[in-house]
Amino acid sequence: MRNDRVVLRPMTPEDLVRVAMIQQASPEAASWEPAEYLKYRCVVAECGGEVAGFAVVHEVAPGEIELLNLAVLPSLRRQGVGRALIGAFPAGSDIYLEVRESNRIAQELYLSTGFRLIGRRPGYYEGPTEDAIVMLRQKC
Numbered sequence: 842m843r844n845d846r847v848v849l850r851p852m853t854p855e856d857l858v859r860v861a862m863i864q865q866a867s868p869e870a871a872s873w874e875p876a877e878y879l880k881y882r883c884v885v886a887e888c889g890g891e892v893a894g895f896a897v898v899h900e901v902a903p904g905e906i907e908l909l910n911l912a913v914l915p916s917l918r919r920q921g922v923g924r925a926l927i928g929a930f931p932a933g934s935d936i937y938l939e940v941r942e943s944n945r946i947a948q949e950l951y952l953s954t955g956f957r958l959i960g961r962r963p964g965y966y967e968g969p970t971e972d973a974i975v976m977l978r979q980k981c
């Protein structure tokens with residue numbers, strides 16, 4: 842499966858059970874009450890009619906977006922779903938994100954989709970305590 846078989850659409854309340862399942866299977870991702878996502882810009886990626894992943898962003902200021910969460914079902918990873926979800930982010934905004942220093946796979950995804958490292962927040966994460974790597978993709 843590659844990107845052309847991934848369908849992106851807005852997240853709806855009917856998706857929340859599946860989103861919760863993907864989140865639970867993705868301990869590297871942020872863990873929110875899934876219904877909270879609907880207050881933000883959230884998108885799901887469907888493969889074969891099933892939700893395979895989701896992304897949530899927040900417009901913190903005009904032209905400035907923060908990535909709140911991104912996760913793909915483990916059994917459907919490395920098939921272009923994460924890249925497709927990032928493709929849904931607005932190109933006309935600066936996009937900021939934080940990622941655990943140990944989460945090399947997500948960092949690889951971000952580096953391969955135009956993000957660059959701009960800083961580090963020592964001890965930003967709890968359970969376990971870990972630095973955050975801060976990344977930015979500047980608007981086109």
Ligand SMILES: CC(C)(COP(=O)(O)OP(=O)(O)OC[C@H]1O[C@@H](n2cnc3c(N)ncnc32)[C@H](O)[C@@H]1OP(=O)(O)O)[C@@H](O)C(=O)NCCC(=O)NCCS
Pocket residue numbers: 867868869870871911912913914917918919920921922923924925939940941944946947949950951953
């Ligand atoms: C990070 C995550 C979203 C990637 O999703 P995905 O659908 O597997 O990613 P893609 O298949 O689109 O991969 C795109 C690129 O990311 C990088 N990548 C993805 N998985 C990788 C892996 N296991 N090892 C190394 N690089 C990897 C590669 O550069 C890849 O491009 P390529 O396949 O052409 O080499 C997924 O692994 C995940 O849900 N992880 C747990 C949650 C998480 O870490 N979220 C981010 C929190 S900040």
